[in-house]
Ligand SMILES: Nc1ncnc2c1ncn2[C@@H]1O[C@H](COP(=O)(O)OP(=O)(O)O)[C@@H](O)[C@H]1O
């Protein structure tokens with residue numbers, strides 16, 4: 001019986017799915033550490049938890065305290081798990097401190113700190129944007145002189161494409177600098193702007209070996225999506241995995257994950273495909289993908305990737321699923337200011353695409369905007385033919401309108 005502690009600061013929809021899946025893994029007892037009260041979870045899920053400890057915040061000392069308390073109750077700890085990007089280094093620190101197997105703080109930081117990540121990748125000879133960690137405007141100017149505009153300015157530990165700036169020229173760089181006011185305590189990562197189509201490469205590793213992967217396409221790129229709050233966008237997982245465009249990323253993925261220190265579990269690599277067919281790795285998370293991608297991969301294979309992730313981490317095993325469908329998500333985003341007031345076009349989508357819609361979260365009138373690029377809701381479709389999925393997503397984002405007022 002494996003003794004497992006799941007750390008989840010707050011119970012978002014996706015978090016609940018991961019906790020739920022973890023409690024269904026055989027030969028494991030699961031305790032939960034969270035800032036949210038356990039009573040917020042469905043009663044049936046609560047009954048599958050063997051322990052719960054409430055923490056005040058998600059700092060390392062608090063997580064350590066929660067983990068130790070449950071560890072005492074369990075008389076040992078085999079795994080400390082959590083899918084949220086922001087807590088990965090803390091989880092590593094707690095594992096290191098307690099000698100629990102799994103990713104330590106150093107490797108977790110390779111994934112978490114975008115500047116360290118790029119240095120590690122470049123040192124391993126892997127393609128990624130040129131970058132510099134800058135705490136002075138002079139460093140930024142020197143980088144601009146060497147690399148040219150446009151360039152990207154971002155926090156080293158960002159997530160969800162928040163706080164990212166694209167600077168086209170000296171004036172915009174100056175404005176961005178004045179806005180962020182970086183210094184030794186809050187340096188920024190400056191990167192060469194990569195022109196290319198954005199994708200993800202989501203994979204399972206067991207004991208450092210990449211044993212399975214899936215590729216998805218973002219359309220348009222997350223940066224454009226955050227710059228234009230009304231853009232409704234899509235992620236598609238094509239059914240085909242043998243496109244010649246994918247070859248270069250498949251060739252470097254194992255080396256990239258090994259260089260960063262991936263051991264066991266899901267990782268989420270973002271990468272660009274340039275017009276000339278070459279690739280650049282953008283960033284890698286040592287955690288399951290967000291933005292419904294874990295759900296999309298599940299639908300594309302008719303299996304449960306939430307559960308398979310938990311099982312891979314707990315028991316170091318993964319059964320390769322068969323890809324049976326293409327799947328895609330259209331993210332519904334409100335136009336205007338205020339709360340969701342009305343939604344248009346749903347009847348048309350139900351009539352024309354109802355048969356291939358497999359899951360949806362329809363925004364509710366009165367709902368506050370999410371403030372994230374995932375928007376106010378989503379519609380997921382799947383079909384054996386990729387083209388059918390692509391056409392459906394296009395139709396959804398053109399037809400469904402969410403108004404804020
Ligand atoms: N060097 C770059 N060149 C082009 N676009 C970039 C670059 N870095 C980031 N972006 C854009 O910004 C988005 C968010 O950046 P990313 O590094 O993935 O941060 P986050 O962790 O917030 O997702 C990316 O998905 C991409 O669209």
Ligand SMILES: [Mg+2]
Nearest residue numbers: 160161270283
């Ligand atoms: Mg990203």
